[in-house]
Amino acid sequence: MPSKTIKVDYLARVEGEGALYIKIKNRAVVNVQLKIFEPPRFFEAFLRGRSYREAPDITARICGICPVAYQMSAVHAMEHACGVTVDGPLRALRRLLYCGEWIESHTLHVYMLHAPDFLGYESAIHLAKDAPEIVQRGLQLKKTGNEIIALLGGREIHPINVRVGGFYRVPTKQELFPLAERLKWAREAALETVRWVATFPFPDFTQDYEFVALRHPDEYPFNEGRLVSNKGLDIDATMYDEYFVEEQVPYSNALHSVLKGRGAYFMGPLARYNLNFDKLSPVAREAAHTAGLRPECRNPFQSIVVRSVEILYACDEALRLIDAYERPESPAVEVQPRTARGYGCTEAPRGSLYHRYQIDDEGVILDAKIVPPTSQNQKTIENDLYRFVPRYLDLPKDQLTWRCEQAIRNYDPCISCATHFLNLQIERE
Amino acid sequence: MARKRRPKLAVWKFASCDGCQLSLLDCEDELLSIAGQVEVAYFLEASRATVKGPYDLSLVEGSITTPHDAERIQQVRRASKFLVTIGACATAGGIQALRDFQDVKEFLAIVYATPEYIETLTQSTPIAQHVRVDFELRGCPINKRQLIEVISAFLHGRKPNTPPHSVCMECKRRGTVCVMVAHGTPCLGPVTHTGCGAICPAYHRGCYGCFGPKETANTGSLSVWWKHLGVSEADLVRAFRGFNAYAEAFRQESEAHAK
Numbered sequence: 078m079p080s081k082t083i084k085v086d087y088l089a090r091v092e093g094e095g096a097l098y099i100k101i102k103n104r105a106v107v108n109v110q111l112k113i114f115e116p117p118r119f120f121e122a123f124l125r126g127r128s129y130r131e132a133p134d135i136t137a138r139i140c141g142i143c144p145v146a147y148q149m150s151a152v153h154a155m156e157h158a159c160g161v162t163v164d165g166p167l168r169a170l171r172r173l174l175y176c177g178e179w180i181e182s183h184t185l186h187v188y189m190l191h192a193p194d195f196l197g198y199e200s201a202i203h204l205a206k207d208a209p210e211i212v213q214r215g216l217q218l219k220k221t222g223n224e225i226i227a228l229l230g231g232r233e234i235h236p237i238n239v240r241v242g243g244f245y246r247v248p249t250k251q252e253l254f255p256l257a258e259r260l261k262w263a264r265e266a267a268l269e270t271v272r273w274v275a276t277f278p279f280p281d282f283t284q285d286y287e288f289v290a291l292r293h294p295d296e297y298p299f300n301e302g303r304l305v306s307n308k309g310l311d312i313d314a315t316m317y318d319e320y321f322v323e324e325q326v327p328y329s330n331a332l333h334s335v336l337k338g339r340g341a342y343f344m345g346p347l348a349r350y351n352l353n354f355d356k357l358s359p360v361a362r363e364a365a366h367t368a369g370l371r372p373e374c375r376n377p378f379q380s381i382v383v384r385s386v387e388i389l390y391a392c393d394e395a396l397r398l399i400d401a402y403e404r405p406e407s408p409a410v411e412v413q414p415r416t417a418r419g420y421g422c423t424e425a426p427r428g429s430l431y432h433r434y435q436i437d438d439e440g441v442i443l444d445a446k447i448v449p450p451t452s453q454n455q456k457t458i459e460n461d462l463y464r465f466v467p468r469y470l471d472l473p474k475d476q477l478t479w480r481c482e483q484a485i486r487n488y489d490p491c492i493s494c495a496t497h498f499l500n501l502q503i504e505r506e
Numbered sequence: 507m508a509r510k511r512r513p514k515l516a517v518w519k520f521a522s523c524d525g526c527q528l529s530l531l532d533c534e535d536e537l538l539s540i541a542g543q544v545e546v547a548y549f550l551e552a553s554r555a556t557v558k559g560p561y562d563l564s565l566v567e568g569s570i571t572t573p574h575d576a577e578r579i580q581q582v583r584r585a586s587k588f589l590v591t592i593g594a595c596a597t598a599g600g601i602q603a604l605r606d607f608q609d610v611k612e613f614l615a616i617v618y619a620t621p622e623y624i625e626t627l628t629q630s631t632p633i634a635q636h637v638r639v640d641f642e643l644r645g646c647p648i649n650k651r652q653l654i655e656v657i658s659a660f661l662h663g664r665k666p667n668t669p670p671h672s673v674c675m676e677c678k679r680r681g682t683v684c685v686m687v688a689h690g691t692p693c694l695g696p697v698t699h700t701g702c703g704a705i706c707p708a709y710h711r712g713c714y715g716c717f718g719p720k721e722t723a724n725t726g727s728l729s730v731w732w733k734h735l736g737v738s739e740a741d742l743v744r745a746f747r748g749f750n751a752y753a754e755a756f757r758q759e760s761e762a763h764a765k
Contacts, residue, residue, distance in 0.1 A: 089554035092524050116521040116571045118630075123604040128744060134714065138601045138749065141525020141647060189531060189552060200553030202541045212538065220534035231705040233532055234525040234647040235716070238709045245711040408710075482554070 083466075083478050088485065090190040090200070092142050093492025097481060098328075099462060104470055109462045110328045111455055111485065115492050121445045129155045129414055129440040130241055136432070136447065137235045140491055142185065145178040145226065146425030148239040149300055150432040150447075155241045158419025158436050159412045166405040167243040168300070169398050174229045174239070175299040175423075176395040180222025180263065181233070182426035183346070183384045183391075186489045187274065188215030191381050194483040195277040211273065214266050218388070221263040225256060225395060243409030253399045260396050267389035268364055274385050275368035279378045282465060286375060286457065287339065288348035291424050297356040297390060298349065300423045305352055306342065314422035317431050323448070334453040341456035344428025345488060347374060350383045358397075361390040377461060377487040384489070414440030425450055427489050451491045458488050513562035513661065516548035518582050520568025520575050521602055521630060525647040526593035527551055527567045533650050540654075543661055559585035563660050566639075569595040569602060569630045576636060583637035590656055591633045594646035594749045598718050601646070603630040603752035607764075630752070641666060644699050646716040646749035652701055670721040672696055673713050676704035685712055692732050694745060697723035697755065718750035725759035739763045 083099040094115040100108035120139055127135060132151040137144035149171060156163060163171070188211075189201040198204040205212035223233040228248060230236020238244050289310060291302035305311045312320055323332035336342050354362070354372040365386045374383060414436055421432045428450030435444040465484050469477050517527050531537065531552060547557035564586035570576050583589060591597050599606065606629050633639055643656055643666075652668055659666040669675075673695035677684065685691040685707045693712035695704070699720040706713045719725070729742055737745075746760035 087550055089550045089556075090552065092551065094519060116575065118521055118571070118602040119605055120601075123601075123608070128741070131744065134748075135601065138523050138525075138646065141523040141528045144523075144525070185528075185531065199555035200546075202538070202546055202553060203555065205538055205541070209538070216534040216537060219532075223532060223534070231709050232647075232702070233650075234528060237706050237711060237714075240711075244709075245706075246709040479554075 081474070083474070083481060085478060085482060088482060090193070090482075090486060091490050091492055092140070093490075095490070095492045097485065099466060099481065101466065101470065104467065106463050106466050109459045109466075111459055111462075112328050113455075113492055121447060124434075124442050124445040127442050129158070129434070129436045129442060132432075132434065132442065132445075133239050133241065134235075134237075139447070139449070141234050142182050142491060143178060143425045143427065144235050145174055145230070145239075146423060146430050148236065149175060149423040150421040150425075150430045152239060152241050152421070153300060153423060154419040154421030154432040154434050155436070156412065156419070157421060158417040158434060159241075159414055160417070161242060161410060161412050163243055163410055166403055167247070167408075167410070169402060170229060170244065170247060172299050173395055173398045174226060174236070176391040176398070177222045177225025177229065179391040179426050180388055180395075181219050181226065182222070183388045184215055184219040184222060184270075186426075186486075187270065187381055187384055187388070188212065188219070190489070191483075191486050192274065192277070194479070194486060195274075195381070214269065218263055218266045218270065221259050221392075224259060228252065228256060240409055242412040243407075245408060247404055247408045249404055250402055253402060257396060257399045260392050260399070264360075264389065264392040264396065267385065267392050268360075271364045271368050271382065271385040271389055274381045277381065279376060280465075280468075281376070282378055282461075283375045284377070284461070284464065286343040286348075287336065287341070288351045289336075289342045289344050289429065289453075290349040290352045291422065291429060292352055293356070295356075297353050297358075297394070298424050304422060304429065306336075307351060308339070310336070314420045314431065317420065317422065317448075318433070318446075321448070321453075323452070332452055333456045334448060335456060341460055342453065343377075343457045344450045344453050345380070346384045346387050346426075347377060347380045348428065349424060350374060350386065357386070357390050358393045360393050361386050364389050377484070380487050380489075414438060427451060427491055428453060449491065451488070454488045454490065458485055458490065461487070512543065512545045514547040514557065514559075515544040515657075516559070516561040516564045516582075516586065517551070518548075518564060518566045518568075519550070520566070520579065520596065520633075521571040522568030522593065522595045522600065524551065524567070526596075526645075527565070529592075529648050529650040529653050530565075533654060536654055540657060544657070560587060561585055562587050563657070564589045566591050566596050566633050567593055569599045569632060570636055571602060571630045579633060579636045588640045588660060589633075589637070590641045590643060590660075591639050592643045592653065593648050594644065594716065594718060595630075596633045597642045597644055597753075598750040599630045599632050599752040601749050601751070604747060605630060606752055607747065607760075632752070643668065644701055644717045649701050649703065669700055671700055672720045672723075673698045673700050673702070673704050673707075673717070676700045676702075677707050680704055680708060682707045685710065686731070686735075690735050692735050692737050692745070694728070697725050697728050714748055715745070715756065716749045718753045719755035723755040725755050726762070729759060729763065739765075
């Protein structure tokens with residue numbers, strides 16, 4: 078067989094701008110490049126000199142789809158630097174806000190970005206012509222997530238109510254009641270979503286990954302926990318830089334993150350699920366079981382089922398949090414800046430999001446480092462394609478190309494995130 | 507009567523966070539109805555199917571930060587009958603325009619070895635600095651109600667109704683007590699373009715200007731009031747150097763306080 082090339086100049090149904098290049102020679106894949114050409118925006122550079130209070134609002138602008146994740150990692154890192162712990166109802170409200178983002182972001186991906194691949198549609202808008210009630214269900218489910226964010230955060234995209242120490246204003250219990258009604262519907266819709274995606278055809282593609290995610294002793298991880306893996310990693314976020322390293326590749330505007338001495342790893346819903354199955358609520362575990370998932374799942378194409386299970390969990394958890402909520406006396410705890418380094422790692426919809434800041438005693442940021450999940454998954458995505466493509470070499474090229482796109486979308490890559498952080502240590506060839 | 511051809515809609519992305527085009531997908535109640543009124547011809551975040559131009563309505567998100575994008579926006583303009591910029595990046599250069607204020611020579615020398623790159627990368631510029639823009643929608647992010655208003659106005663051949671006055675007017679309409687007068691909280695509301703719905707003051711927080719300057723913004727006067735509240739020069743610079751830092755009125759005011 079002569080050599081052939083698969084090229085996708087603009088990857089669709091991903092967030093941001095990337096391209097794919099695969100070179101095949103004598104039925105072997107000799108080169109895979111996930112190219113990220115989204116222009117860099119230098120966030121770490123211009124965070125220097127800003128106030129520690131501004132970090133949550135500025136870093137939110139790295140990603141319009143998961144701004145809450147950036148706000149959460151930023152406030153945790155700053156509170157860590159300042160020696161402050163936010164607990165009780167304020168912590169619960171942060172968790173509720175994160176539930177909203179998981180519901181919104183996951184539902185967007187499941188219904189609008191990924192499901193069309195499995196069903197052979199170009200988009201959810203095309204799918205809606207044949208199955209309007211399904212797409213409507215997805216849109217209303219997504220809207221429920223957005224309603225949580227809009228109520229707690231002020232608006233869906235780039236919420237304004239998050240601050241270091243807590244919030245500017247906290248809701249009354251009465252204000253949360255309408256959300257609870259809506260969430261009861263959403264929990265049912267999420268259950269139907271799990272059942273729906275479980276019927277999709279999944280290629281048999283089980284791989285031996287190193288999954289990395291937060292793990293917390295008492296709960297499915299959002300804001301806190303230790304970074305663990307299925308291959309022995311178990312560290313505090315403060316140790317992150319000792320275990321993970323970023324490598325430069327010439328064809329991409331984003332750095333590749335690897336585990337030192339171990340290589341590629343896998344983050345996101347599938348990793349969280351494998352490492353925290355026992356922390357899911359009973360209704361989510363039951364739904365996973367009925368969908369044919371075992372506590373261990375190593376097929377990335379089934380991530381759409383796992384993502385749906387996490388939507389269900391987030392609805393269930395949001396209801397629990399609203400039920401237990403008592404309005405705190407103060408919307409925030411007091412924070413005094415001091416010269417220190419702070420670390421924060423929280424679970425963005427797409428995986429662990431790491432922030433590190435050095436601030437001075439007036440709270441001015443001297444140094445910032447941000448590692449988003451997509452840059453951490455890049456190498457694993459390429460590895461998947463090396464192994465996946467040889468099985469489908471006889472497909473017509475357009476179908477093979479679509480298959481490759483689908484394999485990339487397993488990871489819900491967020492390319493705007495992955496590129497923002499291109500920083501000062503770049504060499505050009 | 508023969509049905510008229512549906513107008514072709516395209517959505518383009520330059521340097522940005524994706525949030526403004528996501529606003530279209532966030533119109534959960536209206537999305538399918540919009541998709542019935544227009545032909546979604548080019549919207550990569552939503553669909554891998556693309557239709558060739560020319561496009562009747564182009565929504566442009568993001569700022570221009572690379573030579574390649576400076577070329578691409580020219581192509582987008584040529585392929586578009588009506589071009590609308592959505593959001594602070596496309597309209598004012600966005601948060602990434604903060605690089606425009608730095609002495610970037612030193613760090614660009616470390617970052618980029620290719621000189622022809624440097625010139626463009628030192629600046630993040632709004633779309634209107636490169637091509638003719640038919641309408642600008644403000645906000646970081648845009649307000650999805652305003653986005654629907656723009657699309658709807660386009661479909662009906664009328665001017666979009668997006669008032670240019672300050673956030674203060676919106677607070678009064680909402681019945682929000684003025685956070686600056688009542689609580690002494692510094693607020694950019696008096697100089698900021700309305701459109702967000704005056705969210706921050708309703709959450710007991712001062713406006714941080716994410717919709718950029720209103721028409722005839724008296725930023726100098728507001729800075730005097732902020733200083734009465736004890737705000738430092740450094741914090742004034744930071745306040746005006748936010749998500750619309752390179753918008754004329756905010757840029758001038760921050761430069762007046764920068765050392």
